[in-house]
Amino acid sequence: MRYVSTRGQAPVLDFEAAMLTGLARDGGLYLPERIPQMAPAEIAALAGLPYEEAALRVMRPYIGDAFSDAEFEAIIARAYAGFNHVARAPLVQLGPNHHLLELFHGPTLAFKDFAMQLIGQLFEAALSRSGTRVCIVGATSGDTGSAAIEAFRGLDMVDVFILYPQGRVSEVQRRQMTTPSEANVHAIAVEGHFDDCQARVKDMFNDFAFRDAVNLAGVNSINWARVLAQVVYYFTSAAALGAPHREVSFTVPTGNFGDVFAGYIAKRMGLPVSRLVVATNQNDILHRCLTSGEYRPDGVAPSISPSMDIQVSSNFERALFEAYGRDGRAVAQLMDELKSGGFSVSQGALQALREAFDSGRCDEDETRAAIRRTWDTTGELLCPHGAVGVHVAETHLVPEVPMITLATAHPAKFPAAVEEASGQHPPLPSHMADLYDRKERVTEAANDLGVIQQIIRERIGQ
Ligand SMILES: Cc1ncc(COP(=O)(O)O)c(C=O)c1O
Numbered sequence: 197m198r199y200v201s202t203r204g205q206a207p208v209l210d211f212e213a214a215m216l217t218g219l220a221r222d223g224g225l226y227l228p229e230r231i232p233q234m235a236p237a238e239i240a241a242l243a244g245l246p247y248e249e250a251a252l253r254v255m256r257p258y259i260g261d262a263f264s265d266a267e268f269e270a271i272i273a274r275a276y277a278g279f280n281h282v283a284r285a286p287l288v289q290l291g292p293n294h295h296l297l298e299l300f301h302g303p304t305l306a307f308k309d310f311a312m313q314l315i316g317q318l319f320e321a322a323l324s325r326s327g328t329r330v331c332i333v334g335a336t337s338g339d340t341g342s343a344a345i346e347a348f349r350g351l352d353m354v355d356v357f358i359l360y361p362q363g364r365v366s367e368v369q370r371r372q373m374t375t376p377s378e379a380n381v382h383a384i385a386v387e388g389h390f391d392d393c394q395a396r397v398k399d400m401f402n403d404f405a406f407r408d409a410v411n412l413a414g415v416n417s418i419n420w421a422r423v424l425a426q427v428v429y430y431f432t433s434a435a436a437l438g439a440p441h442r443e444v445s446f447t448v449p450t451g452n453f454g455d456v457f458a459g460y461i462a463k464r465m466g467l468p469v470s471r472l473v474v475a476t477n478q479n480d481i482l483h484r485c486l487t488s489g490e491y492r493p494d495g496v497a498p499s500i501s502p503s504m505d506i507q508v509s510s511n512f513e514r515a516l517f518e519a520y521g522r523d524g525r526a527v528a529q530l531m532d533e534l535k536s537g538g539f540s541v542s543q544g545a546l547q548a549l550r551e552a553f554d555s556g557r558c559d560e561d562e563t564r565a566a567i568r569r570t571w572d573t574t575g576e577l578l579c580p581h582g583a584v585g586v587h588v589a590e591t592h593l594v595p596e597v598p599m600i601t602l603a604t605a606h607p608a609k610f611p612a613a614v615e616e617a618s619g620q621h622p623p624l625p626s627h628m629a630d631l632y633d634r635k636e637r638v639t640e641a642a643n644d645l646g647v648i649q650q651i652i653r654e655r656i657g658q
């Protein structure tokens with residue numbers, strides 16, 4: 197399998213190189229040259245399989261010969277061994293036609309663990325084979341950072357630097373990033389918001405001298421392997437509800453567009469998905485763009501679903517690439533326009549996007565109301581991100597097609613917001629019970645490329 201950049205000017209790579217490269221050298225994001233297909237019988241056969249076996253079958257065609265079958269199988273087994281639920285991604289019924297896909301049973305209590313635990317294992321296998329050392333730099337609005345730190349802490353071949361927006365992540369998220377004591381883990385609190393952190397990470401990738409000197413690698417969802425791992429649970433949940441004999445729809449709380457794009461890939465592979473609904477909080481640029489065709493960031497407003505406080509949505513570039521018929525030049529042009537304020541999507545591309553995605557928005561009061569209502573009617577305690585999904589899903593329910601809403605984080609990561617909305621205090625699971633007693637270690641930095649690069653160089657002795 198070969199991987200091409202959304203901007204059409206970077207080298208074509210195999211799976212392992214695309215994974216270790218992260219952002220393409222033309223600034224674009226890697227995508228498979230063609231999307232492998234799964235036949236209806238292969239989809240039907242996923243029902244009832246252990247998650248690991250389904251993961252192997254769904255992901256195998258993308259890996260090529262980077263890992264042998266036996267290696268990949270062992271990697272998957274190790275990746276999901278630390279999950280706290282035998283199903284890994286269990287479904288819970290919320291209503292006659294509405295199901296919740298609980299994606300928060302991994303070690304850091306968010307859906308990011310599905311991909312990050314896997315790529316931690318993939319990186320370790322690839323780097324020990326080549327004897328290479330890499331410097332991972334990631335941006336987080338809270339969950340990617342903790343998942344990445346958990347996946348890479350203590351690994352010999354990796355330093356991991358996580359940039360998070362100071363004061364804009366929950367206390368649990370912050371402590372998950374600042375309390376690990378391993379010397380290869382570095383949490384950096386940046387003065388700014390998530391889009392600033394993500395922009396500085398991309399700046400580092402586009403500074404080739406720095407990129408090559410530190411051997412930069414990326415584990416944000418700019419990394420194709422992150423998206424790929426998330427494709428699996430669309431298949432397992434749909435098969436559990438009767439796919440391929442029955443269509444299903446998904447509502448996905450969305451920020452950086454990686455998770456919902458994984459659903460789009462599942463659909464392109466042959467999963468019978470009726471609608472893919474993009475659910476945003478008050479930072480609703482994706483909903484506005486899908487409605488009006490205008491993509492113009494206008495500032496990030498802090499919300500009670502902070503992980504989705506994003507206005508420059510990285511993976512939307514992958515959706516645009518598909519909507520523009522894989523025209524890398526057109527995408528590069530749009531991304532240039534974004535640097536000076538925003539862009540208008542062409543009529544043809546907007547139509548293609550609307551064929552693929554529906555959308556909706558959920559404000560702060562609606563988020564709290566969805567937490568309260570869902571608790572009162574079902575006994576399920578949602579985190580604010582899942583609540584955004586449930587609110588938007590409820591406006592897209594149709595009698596004949598089951599809706600699956602993705603519950604992307606555990607409520608215990610956002611106790612204050614959840615308790616205010618529901619009156620329930622969500623306790624941390626036992627493996628994190630002493631989180632508030634652990635010592636924090638963090639470096640504060642201005643939102644300045646040079647300052648952040650200097651911190652990284654000093655830490656890795658460059
Ligand atoms: C809890 C949670 N829900 C939803 C999202 C949105 O996912 P994506 O960025 O893949 O759209 C994120 C972060 O990205 C998150 O951490």
Ligand SMILES: N[C@@H](CCOP(=O)(O)O)C(=O)O
Pocket residue numbers: 335336337338339340341415416417418451452454503504510
């Ligand atoms: N919500 C994310 C933002 C980064 O997204 P990613 O999927 O591109 O890593 C977070 O929690 O950090």
